[in-house]
Amino acid sequence: MGYRVAPVLGLILPAFIFLPLLALLPGALHGGGWPLIVNFLTAALQPSLTPNLKAIAITLAVALWSWLLSMAIGLLAGVLCSPTVTETLLGCRWPAGTLRRVLALPRSLHELLWGLVLLQVLGLQPFVAVLAIAIPYGALVARVVCDQLESLPLAPFNALRSAGVPGFAALVTTLGPSLLPGALSYGGYRLECALRSATLLGVFGLGGVGADLRLSLQSLQFREAWSSLWMLAIVMFLLEQGIALLRRRWLQPGAWVGQRGRELVLLLVVLGLLLFPAAQLLDLQWQVLLGPWRWPLPNEVFQWSGWLQPWPQLVAGTILLTLMAALAAFAAPPLLLLICWPWAWLQPLLRTLGLFARLLPPPLTALLLLFVLKPGLLPAALALAFHNAGILGRLFLEGLDGQDPRPELALKAAGVSSRKALLMARYNGIATSYLAYGAYRADVILRETVVVGLVGAGGLGIVLVEALSSFAWAEVLPVLVVYAGLTLLGEELADRYRRFLLLNHTQTGGSLPPRLELLARGAAKRA
Amino acid sequence: MILELRGIVVPGRQRPRLNNLNLQLNRGERVALLGSSGAGKSTLIAVANGSIIPFSGSVFWHGEEANSGRRKQRQQALIGTLWQDLRLVQELSVQQSLNCGRLAIWPWHLVLLNLFMPLETKECSQVLAEVGLDPNLLAVSIKQLSGGQQQRVALGRLLRQGAELLLADEPLAQLDPHLAARLLSLLLELGTTPRALLISLHRPDLLQGFDRVLGLRNGELQFDLKPNQLNSQQIEHLYASDQS
Numbered sequence: 192m193g194y195r196v197a198p199v200l201g202l203i204l205p206a207f208i209f210l211p212l213l214a215l216l217p218g219a220l221h222g223g224g225w226p227l228i229v230n231f232l233t234a235a236l237q238p239s240l241t242p243n244l245k246a247i248a249i250t251l252a253v254a255l256w257s258w259l260l261s262m263a264i265g266l267l268a269g270v271l272c273s274p275t276v277t278e279t280l281l282g283c284r285w286p287a288g289t290l291r292r293v294l295a296l297p298r299s300l301h302e303l304l305w306g307l308v309l310l311q312v313l314g315l316q317p318f319v320a321v322l323a324i325a326i327p328y329g330a331l332v333a334r335v336v337c338d339q340l341e342s343l344p345l346a347p348f349n350a351l352r353s354a355g356v357p358g359f360a361a362l363v364t365t366l367g368p369s370l371l372p373g374a375l376s377y378g379g380y381r382l383e384c385a386l387r388s389a390t391l392l393g394v395f396g397l398g399g400v401g402a403d404l405r406l407s408l409q410s411l412q413f414r415e416a417w418s419s420l421w422m423l424a425i426v427m428f429l430l431e432q433g434i435a436l437l438r439r440r441w442l443q444p445g446a447w448v449g450q451r452g453r454e455l456v457l458l459l460v461v462l463g464l465l466l467f468p469a470a471q472l473l474d475l476q477w478q479v480l481l482g483p484w485r486w487p488l489p490n491e492v493f494q495w496s497g498w499l500q501p502w503p504q505l506v507a508g509t510i511l512l513t514l515m516a517a518l519a520a521f522a523a524p525p526l527l528l529l530i531c532w533p534w535a536w537l538q539p540l541l542r543t544l545g546l547f548a549r550l551l552p553p554p555l556t557a558l559l560l561l562f563v564l565k566p567g568l569l570p571a572a573l574a575l576a577f578h579n580a581g582i583l584g585r586l587f588l589e590g591l592d593g594q595d596p597r598p599e600l601a602l603k604a605a606g607v608s609s610r611k612a613l614l615m616a617r618y619n620g621i622a623t624s625y626l627a628y629g630a631y632r633a634d635v636i637l638r639e640t641v642v643v644g645l646v647g648a649g650g651l652g653i654v655l656v657e658a659l660s661s662f663a664w665a666e667v668l669p670v671l672v673v674y675a676g677l678t679l680l681g682e683e684l685a686d687r688y689r690r691f692l693l694l695n696h697t698q699t700g701g702s703l704p705p706r707l708e709l710l711a712r713g714a715a716k717r718a
Numbered sequence: 719m720i721l722e723l724r725g726i727v728v729p730g731r732q733r734p735r736l737n738n739l740n741l742q743l744n745r746g747e748r749v750a751l752l753g754s755s756g757a758g759k760s761t762l763i764a765v766a767n768g769s770i771i772p773f774s775g776s777v778f779w780h781g782e783e784a785n786s787g788r789r790k791q792r793q794q795a796l797i798g799t800l801w802q803d804l805r806l807v808q809e810l811s812v813q814q815s816l817n818c819g820r821l822a823i824w825p826w827h828l829v830l831l832n833l834f835m836p837l838e839t840k841e842c843s844q845v846l847a848e849v850g851l852d853p854n855l856l857a858v859s860i861k862q863l864s865g866g867q868q869q870r871v872a873l874g875r876l877l878r879q880g881a882e883l884l885l886a887d888e889p890l891a892q893l894d895p896h897l898a899a900r901l902l903s904l905l906l907e908l909g910t911t912p913r914a915l916l917i918s919l920h921r922p923d924l925l926q927g928f929d930r931v932l933g934l935r936n937g938e939l940q941f942d943l944k945p946n947q948l949n950s951q952q953i954e955h956l957y958a959s960d961q962s
Contacts, residue, residue: 601799606791615810
């Protein structure tokens with residue numbers, strides 16, 4: 192007789208990654224540095240009281256500009272990527288498929304790589320950070336918008352078309368309102384991501400609070416570092432809560448007709464007004480975009496010597512780093528919550544830890560880890576895992592809150608301990624959707640491996656960053672090609688896995704967090 | 719005596735959900751609990767299984783006062799509740815769901831093993847036969863079962879739990895007459911010695927086979943009689959609205 196494996200095992204088994212990580216730990220530790228870690232942690236309670244407000248403002252301005260640009264690019268390109276739309280407007284389906292394939296390239300490169308490329312091409316310009324985020328984000332948003340458009344039922348649209356309604360009017364009327372809730376929810380999430388990316392690019396010299404953080408950590412000025420971190424935490428907290436509030440307000444079924452639209456327009460007007468001071472602060476100069484662009488010469492780029500790389504080691508290093516970080520990031524939130532579950536007072540502490548994990552860019556966590564660990568794979572994997580565990584943890588809690596509490600209460604009423612009841616009931620309920628999101632996150636982590644190259648993790652990322660920083664164009668092209676190929680392959684695998692999971696999982700009415708639902712629907716349709 | 723409730727008070731918004739309620743349940747007794755919606759039947763079941771702690775009054779289990787903490791957990795493990803909405807974990811298989819009845823006493827390694835291999839298959843098959851289901855259903859997912867089959871699995875979970883006291887909160891409410899009659903006779907069969915049975919019901923026409931009938935109105939016990947002592951006036955009074 193066959194036996195069904197419970198979905199919750201998918202949450203438990205990845206935790207075994209902590210065994211090899213713990214086994215590697217003693218060999219990677221070095222003597223000094225513990226007092227520095229203690230100093231860093233104690234400085235959290237006594238930050239310097241003169242935060243660099245301008246640096247925070249710059250990071251926010253970069254995030255705002257890049258987010259609005261990416262949403263504009265993404266919505267437009269996403270709509271054009273939909274075969275339904277091109278068929279209605281242009282009479283053929285192929286432009287959609289072509290555009291979709293073209294957009295895979297910008298999506299496959301991490302914003303840091305875009306930043307470094309643009310830095311070489313445009314020079315040190317405030318625009319570099321904005322464009323570096325807007326380009327890959329725009330392509331990502333386009334893909335999600337298109338997936339969502341394609342997953343919507345076409346019957347209402349066809350009904351209007353057969354009643355003689357022109358194509359554009361029918362599209363806007365039937366698909367627009369259905370697209371809006373998902374787009375709003377995903378848009379809010381991308382704004383949080385943009386803030387994290389803007390901080391990260393700062394660490395690599397593109398200005399803002401990230402640059403400040405790196406300088407103060409490297410010069411061991413922990414109190415200054417904490418003043419920036421606390422400011423950033425407050426901003427991030429307000430942003431997350433504000434977005435959650437708007438999401439609840441706009442996505443609730445009882446919202447009266449037109450309310451959502453009017454409030455959305457009002458918000459866009461406010462954000463639009465903010466763009467001007469933000470542009471002034473960043474000193475954005477539009478003429479930079481017109482040129483001159485300093486592209487490398489063809490003979491600098493196309494050289495056979497660049498293709499002579501130790502490819503197996505580089506690719507294997509990247510994959511190993513991704514797997515270690517992704518499994519640890521995925522397993523940590525459910526495991527930590529399960530351990531702390533009986534003590535309710537520990538949960539706010541876990542949430543605060545998660546907030547800091549989300550806002551501290553992985554290269555800085557890696558730098559901190561270097562105080563006590565030797566450079567190599569381990570600090571890089573731990574830094575990536577810490578950051579992504581913060582992001583996954585928030586989603587996990589959101590999903591857990593949305594689960595039906597009754598099976599868990601029933602188990603507790605039958606004398607089952609609170610931990611076992613949590614594991615058997617709500618963990619089982621959320622396991623499939625959390626696994627599906629974990630697959631997506633693993634794909635993000637694969638791209639992110641470039642940001643921790645500086646701690647000697649090995650892999651393609653560090654070669655690429657070094658080649659770009661030293662104008663070694665002959666090396667850039669081959670590594671870029673292999674890296675992009677690897678990330679696109681990773682994306683395809685993650686997609687297939689997600690589709691497999693979600694098709695095998697008939698929804699039982701348990702609500703998913705909006706973001707999960709969005710990703711789930713897109714994946715299910717394309718299968 | 720298995721369970722005794724003494725002077726139980728559970729406050730509510732407008733009036734108490736239970737008001738100074740006293741009740742004794744003996745081994746082998748099958749007791750029906752009648753009352754209109756909002757009379758306090760579900761609250762009484764929840765107090766009996768320990769998921770609501772009363773504001774005042776005491777719960778005695780085998781003559782010992784049931785306190786909070788570990789001792790309460792051990793007592794709860796011997797009380798099985800068939801919830802109206804079943805409360806099965808939809809993602810599990812039938813065998814895993816039946817084994818959920820053992821979670822309270824199983825150590826952690828068995829809890830985890832249950833997730834990826836069949837445990838105690840013989841016992842689970844026996845339970846399925848006892849509730850009238852095909853033992854071949856063990857590997858099937860809960861989601862694939864019909865409502866009636868799920869109800870039997872929920873009942874099977876109570877049997878796996880080895881419950882001494884079976885509680886059921888309106889188990890017949892959403893069943894067609896045929897299924898309702900079959901489930902009720904199954905419950906009555908299971909509720910004999912060494913167990914005891916307490917079922918809340920909406921329907922005064924289904925009292926045959928019970929040893930006692932309790933009438934609950936506005937959180938207070940109105941009568942505690944044998945089914946043949948009950949007359950239509952008492953039932954009308956039980957279901958009459960407060961205005962009349």
